[in-house]
Structure formats: structure tokens, C-alpha cells
Amino acid sequence: MGFFDFFKKKQPKTVVEGLNLEQLEKKLVKKKEEQTTYLQTTLEQLQEQLEEEKKELVKHTDILLQAQLQNKNYPERAIQIMEGNRKTYVQKAQKFNEKINLPKEPEAIQAYYKKFNEQLNTFGEGTIKNYKVLQQFFSHETTAILTTLKKIEDYMKKAEEATTKAQITTLEDIKKQIQKAQEQKKEKEELKNIITEKKKELQQQASKVQEEEEKLKKLQTGEAYKTYEQLQTKEKQRKEELEEQTTQFTRNIGSINTALKKYERLIEEKTTIQNYLTNPEEALQKDKELSIVRLLKSLRETIIKGDLELKQGKKEKIIKELDTFTHSYFTNYQQQKQTLQEQITKLQKEQKEMSIIISLQKQEQQIQEEKEKEEKEVELLREQMEKYEQIQLPTLKKELEEQIKEHLQEEITLTI
Numbered sequence: 528m529g530f531f532d533f534f535k536k537k538q539p540k541t542v543v544e545g546l547n548l549e550q551l552e553k554k555l556v557k558k559k560e561e562q563t564t565y566l567q568t569t570l571e572q573l574q575e576q577l578e579e580e581k582k583e584l585v586k587h588t589d590i591l592l593q594a595q596l597q598n599k600n601y602p603e604r605a606i607q608i609m610e611g612n613r614k615t616y617v618q619k620a621q622k623f624n625e626k627i628n629l630p631k632e633p634e635a636i637q638a639y640y641k642k643f644n645e646q647l648n649t650f651g652e653g654t655i656k657n658y659k660v661l662q663q664f665f666s667h668e669t670t671a672i673l674t675t676l677k678k679i680e681d682y683m684k685k686a687e688e689a690t691t692k693a694q695i696t697t698l699e700d701i702k703k704q705i706q707k708a709q710e711q712k713k714e715k716e717e718l719k720n721i722i723t724e725k726k727k728e729l730q731q732q733a734s735k736v737q738e739e740e741e742k743l744k745k746l747q748t749g750e751a752y753k754t755y756e757q758l759q760t761k762e763k764q765r766k767e768e769l770e771e772q773t774t775q776f777t778r779n780i781g782s783i784n785t786a787l788k789k790y791e792r793l794i795e796e797k798t799t800i801q802n803y804l805t806n807p808e809e810a811l812q813k814d815k816e817l818s819i820v821r822l823l824k825s826l827r828e829t830i831i832k833g834d835l836e837l838k839q840g841k842k843e844k845i846i847k848e849l850d851t852f853t854h855s856y857f858t859n860y861q862q863q864k865q866t867l868q869e870q871i872t873k874l875q876k877e878q879k880e881m882s883i884i885i886s887l888q889k890q891e892q893q894i895q896e897e898k899e900k901e902e903k904e905v906e907l908l909r910e911q912m913e914k915y916e917q918i919q920l921p922t923l924k925k926e927l928e929e930q931i932k933e934h935l936q937e938e939i940t941l942t943i
Contacts, residue, residue: 715915
């Protein structure tokens, strides 16, 4: 078998089932070693042949440089032109020859082959004129140089083809894919264990939350809590009573707003009236001497005298309302309001001093903390499950099987 026969011969496809990743990696390593051995042997032979042709190129350029004209009748000017072209052509050919150096590393050959072609094209384009001139004088010698260059080009091409067919880079890429699959398989197994543990932890945390909620429920059904609820109910009732009284007071003052507005324009003591028109509750708090009683009495007299323009029905109704706004009305309202506020304050104090409140607050805080832990556990579990789902071993398996089928001529079934 020749050195190139191994690469030219298409290997028959074989079927291998049930290979795991470790077995496939060993198989690939062995295949790469075989390919590397054949390739190195081929490249060594090509290197020897290239060195021989490089020597031939030096020999032929020396022959061209020393060659004598067979025809002595060329004009002097033609001979001068020939000599200039011969010198240039030989220098460029020898310089190009020095650059030819087949890499020892197989992975560097394809890149070097591209560079070699670029240099060869540059040499050809740069010497085409020299070659044509010299063909007229030394046809045999220049043809020998061109033939040698063609052989060098052929050997370089064979080196590139051998490297391509050996698929060393491809085999290395497949090996990396196998290693990636092994890593992801390991990661997926680890994630599976983590997820199992996280689910257990989440279940435990959910039980802990439920346990703390049961403790809270027990506190809320005890006698101390019932007393606390009763105090809350009383506080709510007193607040509603206070709000109702405040609302009724504001409503009562509002019933005489029309008269107040007209009366306010007739007197100099406008500020107090304006305050009661704007915010009766706030105005009463500021009115320490209850000057409103005097002003309302004066308003009643003004209405009776007819100095305040009001419709008859409206007039009688407002006088009736004004009769209720006595000094005792305002003092009683203030006293009732103060009493309710004191009761509310007392009820609030009693609630704060109850130990059940502290217990409830602590228990509610404990439940909140446990729920936050539970939420974190849920989020961590979700993240791990997402990572787990992202690792698509079946996809990696299929890609590897296709790569092996294409490049190693084997139909395999991987077990991952």
C-alpha cells in the first residue's frame, strides 16, 4: 500500500451500538494515533522529496546563470537585456526556494499551504516578464526550472491533501465535544442530586412555616387574645362614636353657614366667623373663650331685627338652629369628645401592655422570616431546575453520532 492509498481508500461504514462516552473517547484517541502515524510517515516522505526538488531548483538556477548562448549573432542590446533578466530571475527563484519549509506540525500545514500559494503567485507574477525574455535565449534551462517548481507545488498540495484527509483537527474537535458531553453529563448528575436535596429542604421549610402558623393560630384562639379582641372592639366603637360626634358638630355648624356668611360681612370680628366656616372642629379648638356663643347670639338678634336678609322659611329654621348653640352645647360637646379620646387612649394603652401583643408580633415576625426563607429556597430550586433543563444530553448525543458517522465512517449508538 502506498503512502497516499490509506487516505484515498474510502473506509467501509461499520455499526457499533451501546458505546458510552469513555469508550468513544478511547476509540477516538486510537483513531487519532493511527491517522497521525500515517500522516507523519507521509509528511516525512514528502519532506524528503521537497528537499530533493529544492536542491534541483538550486542546480537548475545555477545552470541558467552559467549557460552560454548558442547563437552568437544576437545584438549587443538584446544580450544586455537578457543578462539583466537572467540575473533578476535567478535571484528571485533562489530567494523563493529559501522560503520553502514544510512545517513539522500537521496542524500548521494547511495555513502554510495557503501562504505558500500566495508566495508562489507573487513569484510568478513578479517573474513572468523575466521568464518570457529568457525563454527566447535559454528555453531548455528555464523549462527545467518551471518543471521543478511545479513538482514542489505538487508535493505541497499532496501534503495539504494528506493533512485534510487525516482529519487530525476534526478528530481533536470531536474529542473536545466528547469532553464537553462528559462535563455536562457530570454537571447534570450533580444538579439532579442538588435538586433532590433542595426539594427535601423546601418541603421541610414549608412544614416549618405551617408549624409557625399553627402556633399563631393557637395564640389567636386563647383567652388572652379574646380579651385583646374585646379591647380592639371597644376602641373601634369609641373611635366611631368620636367620628360621629365630630361629623354631627360639623353638620350642625354647616346648617347656619348661609347666615354666617352674610353676618360675617356686617361685623368687624370676621376671623372667628371665617374659621368656623372653614373648619368648625379646628375653630372650636382655637376658640378658648367660646366667643362663638356671643357671636351666634348677636347673629340671632340681627336676624330677628330684620337686619340680615333671609327668606321667611329659612329665617325661622336658622333661628331655631341658633337656639341650640348655647354655651352648654359647646362645653358638653368638648367634654364628650375629651371623654371619648381619653377612653380610646386608655384602651390603646391596655392593649400595648398585654403580653399577648408582644407574643403575636414575635410570632408574626417569625412566620414572615420563615416565609422569606421558603421563597429563597423556591427561587434556588427554580434556578437549579432551569440549569438542569438547559443541559440537552440527547442533542449532544445526536451531534456526536452524526460527527462520528461523517468523519469516522461509523454508525454508532451512544449511551449517555
